[in-house]
Amino acid sequence: MSVLEESPDSPLKKRPPRWSDIWLKKTKPLKHVVFAMQLQSLASKDPKSQTLIPHFANIDRTLLLSDELLLKILSKLPLSQRNPNSLVCKRWLNLQGRLVRSLKILDWNFLVSCRLVTRFPNLAHVDLLNACLFSPRNSEFRLTHRMVSMQMSSGFCSNWDLLEENLLPVGVVDRGLQVLANGCPNLRRLVVINASELGLLTLAEECLTLQELELHKCNDNVLRGIAACENLQILRLVGTVDGLYSSLVSDIGLTILAQGCKRLVKLELSGCEGSFDGIKAIGQCCLMLEELTISDHRMEDGWLAALSYCENLKTLKLLSCKRIDWNPGPDEYLGFCPTLERLHLQKCQLRNKKSMRALFRVCEAVREVIVVGCWGLDNDMFNFANVCRRVKFLSLQGCSLLTTEGLEAAILSWKDLETLIVVSCKNIKESGISPALATLFCNLKELRWRPEAKSFLSSGLVGSGMGRRGGKFFKRS
Structure with a gap:
């Protein structure tokens, strides 16, 4: 017998198993x-x-990989490759659908036929705004708005609410919300228009993780359904949009909202009516509210005084408001927001001195002031900002009535000012810069100065050391 030949009783026949043999025995796909x-x-x-x-x-080698493993691989690829990858085969199409988290729906039938929830079962963000509109084909008219873009059946409407006759019925929208809630229980964000209390209640019961909701054409009754969304943190309510649709949100709805959605962190009220009582209820009940946005409001006089009840408010935004508060009441009832850090005014009409004085009194603890494209902000109006002694950041854009003297009168008292941005303010002239204002400029961390097209301040400051405090240099815009 050869020395290397194994005998039946030889111990060489019982070779101890190797690690690779044990590993391959339990990994069937790898053996293939x-x-x-x-x-x-x-x-x-x-x-x-x-x-x-x-x-x-001809063998598809990816069949040897499990769905979970292939999903991990596909999720690492760039977003630009998702559509091409879905064309490889049906399996890849289904897997790519499971990776989609956000979707804007344009066809309502895609939702109600359950094809949406079957094709994309893991959706977290859904926008149904355009899908809720009936858009006739071959129409000669097209409506384009910052919210929607659609074909119109006619060019004119008797009441000028152009979307009223093109909205899907409330019952149809509610049925679609029911399909969405049953198929996407992990939904976190939703945009919808013309829903009712019943549809939102279904959504609140099935989608417990819903955190962000944007509701158009909202009214007080609908807010009963929103109040059932206990985990809601971000909410945008659109009541009336001039020329598109009209709906009523009053103090009743705001009170219902405040009592139900106590975990709100961000709230935007657009085209809503209300008064002191509605804002007060929100401030007293929504203790976690940090950001409040008022857009195109139709509120009654005296609502500014209710902001003092928002004890943890950090950001206040006023957007496209035709008026602020024409009769805010006496100063002793105004109060102020002690935690407010940011005041943002954009495209508002600031023509009433009582309103501006009351606004800055309420926001006297603010650290950042941003004014963009507001009408009526002159020297007298801006002088009321003297009470805001803690301002560190000031940005003025498109304030055509404000002059250099008015700017200086307000900001010289701001000892903590670090950043100043002045853009497209044609009446602020470099020739009017006083020595005191120039000294203030030298102590800033950042200065962005372009009040008019022919501004040469930046070139004239070369070598002066202006704007070098804190290690940041002067920036040319």
């Missing part, structure tokens, strides 16, 4: 991969076996 590699290697060495290559090439 190893076998395929060996088969390809043998086929490349033996010319007689070249016929195996075409047969082996």
